[in-house]
Amino acid sequence: MLAEGALAAGCRFFAGYPITPASEIYEVMMRELPTRGGLALSAPDEISSLCYCVGASLRGLKAMTATSGPGWALMIETVQYALMTETPIVVALVQRLGPSTGGATQGAQGDIWLAEFSTSGGYTLPVFSPSNAAESYELAIHAFNWAERLRTPVILLSDKEVGMTSEVVNDEALQIPDLVNRKRATATADYAPYAVQEPETVPAFAAVGEEIKTTVTGSAHDPQGRLRKNSPQVINVLQRLQRKIEAHAEEMALVRPDLDPDARCLLISYGVTARAARQAVEILRGEGLRVSFLQIQSLFPIPRKWLDWATAGVEMVFVAEENLTGQYRAALTPYLSGKRIFGINQIGHLISPSHIARAVEGLMA
Amino acid sequence: MTTEALYLSPTAKLPYCRGCGHSLVVRQLSNALERLGLPPRSIVLTTDIGCVGLADSLFPYLHTVHTTHGRSTAFATGMALADAAMEPQGLKPIVMIGDGGAMIGLLHLVHAAQLNVDITVLLHNNFMFGMTGGQHSALSPLNWVTATTPDGNSIPPLDILALLRTAHATFLARQFATSPDLATTIADAINYPGFSVVEIVELCTAYGTRWNQATGASLKEIADRQGYAIGELETEIERPTFRDLYRHEQNVRKPKRAKPPVPRLNTTAQLKNEVRVVLAGTAGERVQSAAALLCRAALSVGLYSTQKNDNPVTQGSGFSLSEICLSPKPIDYTGMECPDVVLAVSDEGWKELQANGTVAACREETLLFVDSQIEAHPPMGCVVPLPLRREANPKRAALAAIAAWLENNPLLPPEAWDAALAADPAERRAESLAALEVGRRLGGECVKSS
Structure with missing residues (x-):
């Protein structure tokens, strides 16, 4: 469904390298893209996969690759290049148990930090995390839309359990956003590839090979794409790369709230664990406990307004996720001041609804 | 505007050290482009990291993409692949990469050769890393003195063209930066429909000539010692380019039938709970x-x-x-x-x-x-x-x-x-x-x- 969502979003280029549990996406794209006017290709490694995609995007095509933790580790150099050159790109990162080659056929939510905090300079990479097949489809389109609109790499953070579990999807219930394409430069002699007119934050795009001469560089550059040292213009460009994400953070926010206005505790989850958490909330409410629930789909930038809204009046916040150290909990903590924050964590298999319910009950008591 | 001015400006101030082979290469590249008369916007100069990466700004009318180290070939391949799938088509990526970049990105060269994708690689082999201080590279000749091999290199150099031959590259050439034939060789490579690579043998005058008894005149001797043939090398018979293969497959490929959806029956299941x-x-x-x-x-x-x-x-x-x-x-x-x-x-x-x-x-x-x-x-x-x-x-x-x-x-x-x-x-x-x-x-x- 993630691959189908990408196709629906207008993805026309895919380069992949086999890795469990992301190979299904690769196989669907290899089967489907050539008959839909696109190109899908087997790359010799993950570095090449993403370089090919970035090259294709520079030429003007919407492009995606899919990988898992070990492959993502190899792509971090190139994702930074995409960020610096403002090249739209989507990477589907289907998590498996780490570290290293870890457990290829075991799910996990252990790559939150590796995905988000992977750039020199600590730039915000938009990350969307689906919890089921339908959301994989919907969020794939959102991911492409934001990659195009902000000219930036976007990560679709899935995992083995979401990516490789077959399930029935009610296609009539899908919430499909309108498609967005990158803003193109109109022919002008003085086109500057990294210049914006304030208050705009995203420069217009000129494709390599077309009439407007473009200059692309991964080195620190001024609005014209020229390497400059110690220039305020260069610093401005570097600041704008972050500012453009922050300026659209609230618009990017996607959450599925199920709040109880009288609850004094909020359960937060994302990805596959959100499914168990939703069921845990049913169990707890069945026992008469007042609990609110917030599933976050847009992990980064952190949907702060939704978080403020969902935590109003709440004393305790629980974050359920399938990793050891509470990676997303740590990212949320600065925005949950005054709350008592608890992690519900486990690795090696799905966290069950009863495990979450017991943990919440225990901590509330 | 003269055609010459479409490429390297005659008044361009080259950023390279005195006597550096790179200066010769950019001039001969410009001559080759002028000879071919290609529209500047049909070319994308894709430069690697190192002194070769300074060439972008010298060609103000070409598209330029300055990449990460060793990956220039892969980005160029991506652009060419996408171009093959698009209409109208005809983008020509020209990769400028050094010997260091060629080795760290060796896989990309090998795969580009296998794909026979329409890119031209100008591999500037000056036997060492120049920009970072003259360190040894995988292409340094035996006994070559570098910052990291002060007693002379004892690791045999990689013959990258021989290697790319095994990857079925169909256009392979080696030329001295000082050769009067360089522009012709580069023009032939660019004109070639498919993967082409020109290894340009040259010297780093900041470090190479300082630490080694080498001048432009001794390049041939170094090449001979390594058994390196000069000129356009013989390769296997011509084979289809990636663009040809893609077009062919578009014509013959039939949409794969996905499994039809399951028909929905009027009956409902006798199931109340999960x-x-x-x-x-x-x-x-x-x-x-x-x-x-x-x-x-x-x-x-x-x-x-x-x-x-x-x-x-x-x-x-x-x-x-x-x-x-x-x-x-x-x-x-x-x-x-x-x-x-x-x-x-x-x-x-x-x-x-x-x-x-x-x-x-x-x-x-x-x-x-x-x-x-x-x-x-x-x-x-x-x-x-x-x-x-x-x-x-x-x-x-x-x-x-x-x-x-x-x-x-x-x-x-x-x-x-x-x-x-x-x-x-x-x-x-x-x-x-x-x-x-x-x-x-x-x-x-x-x-x-x-």
Whole structure:
């Protein structure tokens, strides 16, 4: 469904390298893209996969690759290049148990930090995390839309359990956003590839090979794409790369709230664990406990307004996720001041609804 | 504007050290482009890291892409691949890379050669890393003095053209930066429809000539010592470019038919609450495909389902397992806290159920249908041994087990199976129907006996 969502979003280029549990996406794209006017290709490694995609995007095509933790580790150099050159790109990162080659056929939510905090300079990479097949489809389109609109790499953070579990999807219930394409430069002699007119934050795009001469560089550059040292213009460009994400953070926010206005505790989850958490909330409410629930789909930038809204009046916040150290909990903590924050964590298999319910009950008591 | 001014400006101030081969290369590249008369916007100069990467700004009318170290070939390949799939087409990426970049990005050169993608690589081989202080590279000649081999290099250099020949590169050339033929060689390479590479042998005047007895005049001697042929090298017969292959495949390829959707029947399933089933057997014995069939059958009568598979990292050996949830409403949690039904059709499958905690999670009311050949010692649950493997054969045992269970718990009408099997080829459908029949019979007998 993630691959189908990408196709629906207008993805026309895919380069992949086999890795469990992301190979299904690769196989669907290899089967489907050539008959839909696109190109899908087997790359010799993950570095090449993403370089090919970035090259294709520079030429003007919407492009995606899919990988898992070990492959993502190899792509971090190139994702930074995409960020610096403002090249739209989507990477589907289907998590498996780490570290290293870890457990290829075991799910996990252990790559939150590796995905988000992977750039020199600590730039915000938009990350969307689906919890089921339908959301994989919907969020794939959102991911492409934001990659195009902000000219930036976007990560679709899935995992083995979401990516490789077959399930029935009610296609009539899908919430499909309108498609967005990158803003193109109109022919002008003085086109500057990294210049914006304030208050705009995203420069217009000129494709390599077309009439407007473009200059692309991964080195620190001024609005014209020229390497400059110690220039305020260069610093401005570097600041704008972050500012453009922050300026659209609230618009990017996607959450599925199920709040109880009288609850004094909020359960937060994302990805596959959100499914168990939703069921845990049913169990707890069945026992008469007042609990609110917030599933976050847009992990980064952190949907702060939704978080403020969902935590109003709440004393305790629980974050359920399938990793050891509470990676997303740590990212949320600065925005949950005054709350008592608890992690519900486990690795090696799905966290069950009863495990979450017991943990919440225990901590509330 | 003169055609000359479309490429390297005659007044351009080159940023290179005095006597550096790079200055000669950019001039000869410009001459080659001028000779070919290519529209500047049809070219993208893709430069690597190092002094070669300073060439972008010298060509103000070409598209330029300055990349990460070693990856210039891969980015150029991506642009050329996309171009092959687009209309109108005709982009020509020219890669400028050094010997250091060529080695760190060797894989990209090899794959570009294999693809025969339409890019030209100008490989500036000055035997060392220049920009970073004159360190040894994989292409440094024997005895070459560098910052990191002060007593002379003792590792034999890589003949990159010989290597690319084994990757089926069809245009390979080597030329001295000082050669009067350089522009011609570069022009031939750019004009070549497919992957072409020109290794340009030159000297780094900041470090190479300072530490070694080498001048422009001694380049030939160095090349000779390494057995390097000069000029356009003979290659294998011409073969289709990637662009040709893509066009050809577009013409001959037929859309692959996805499996048609399961027809939705008028009947509804007799299922009020979620039911969780674990099906375990041996890889290669159609365990997961039997589970998929069950989900398709359930879909035909309006049920939601999830199917979560597991197997060892190998694909065709060891256990194979599916966990299936069927429900009249959308399903959240897909795991098995305590399964309602366990179907084990092989010893390997049963062992995995013990190992992964499924057996221990069974409650008294859990139904276990296990093959008679399995020595099952479950702590709890209601165990029904059935000769599934013997009667249905091992490859149909999983489907037979599902049918045996359903015979005891009729959730699905028989026509749901017809709907699920509708898209299968006749032979496969007949096999499946036979398996279902065996399962129903065995399941019916155990109903009678209880």
